[in-house]
Amino acid sequence: MKQFDYLREATLEGTLEAARGRPRSREGHGADARFIAGGTNLTDYMALGVMRPDVLVDVNELQERLGGIDSNKERLRLGALVRMAEAEDHPVIARDYPVIRQTLLLAASRQIRNMASLGGNVLQRTRCEYFREISWPCNKRRPGAGCAAMEGINRQHAILGTSPQCIAAYPGDFAQALIALEATVETVGGPSGPRSFPFAQLHRLPGDTPHIETSLAPGELITGYNVPAGPWTRRSCYLKIRDRDSYQFALTSAAVALELEGERVKEVRIALGGVATVPWRAREAEAVLKGNNLDEALATRAAAAAFAEAQPREHNAYKVKIGQETLVRALLQAQQMKVLQ
């Protein structure tokens, strides 16, 4: 592993300063300095030689500013340093935002979730095997190198939001809940100071620049998320399909939040995981559902709309059918939930 400096500051200003003004790395991997929270993703990729920062800036002293779960009638606030396990155990999240709890509960292992933070979670990097093994050509690791997955084993890869440069699937689960619930993300340390913007604008489609994965500036720190409360948050769920039943990333997944008036869909928000290059909002499916009575036939039509633009490759065409069935099941599951008013 490449040598690096390790800094841990007691204040937010000191932490941002430590990450600021560092030159870009010679390899062009982005900012030379990286924040580290739980380290469960970053150290993994450093050990593989995929990420080679010169400086690690530990944010764990900032518990007071970046920790905490807080809720009122209007919203839920989650600090970026909240551990996945802490959020998963929170009674308000379990009762009022079940989709968030399920995305956390179904991820990784409890040991990892005890360490892993909500800030680091959304920024975890793809599990594409050719990205993780540095002897393969990969446009995300080395712009212009080519993409070994295009003609390689692409069973895990994305079918939505792909580009000729990259078809890597976004790996996380929690981000799907944030997309479906229309959360916002708060940051500090960017060029224009503190800001808050829709979480849906955090991740970038690969396009011609798959190595630029988010809209964060170098040295910009996520401080937390705000999730608006709504009649749909209690009737929400996450369905995750994977090769084995635990400790595994999604092949397909669906986060659904529903507001019903009798059988009629008054409001619906859907995000898909495992099938797209970024956490994916399925607006076409939502349009099919809104205003209509929900049954299996309608859910099937909505699922077809969600995958109408899918671009499968040699080994991942199965994701179209399984992705559709995942969404149908998630919608029917949300419909059948017993919800406290």
Ligand SMILES: Cc1cc2nc3c(=O)[nH]c(=O)nc-3n(C[C@H](O)[C@H](O)[C@H](O)COP(=O)(O)OP(=O)(O)OC[C@H]3O[C@@H](n4cnc5c(N)ncnc54)[C@H](O)[C@@H]3O)c2cc1C
């Ligand atoms: C075996 C295994 C299985 C897993 N399975 C799943 C799974 O099924 N589903 C799932 O969703 N995840 C899964 N994960 C991933 C795991 O959830 C992530 O590794 C974890 O959430 C990352 O959080 P962290 O705090 O450890 O991040 P770190 O490793 O500390 O950081 C990750 C990235 O985020 C950046 N970062 C961290 N905090 C901030 C911040 N506040 N602001 C700006 N940048 C920041 C870092 O610089 C780094 O680039 C798995 C991981 C492992 C090892």
Ligand code: SF4
């Ligand atoms: S799919 Fe993306 S991450 Fe995977 S090898 Fe191709 S460019 Fe790299």
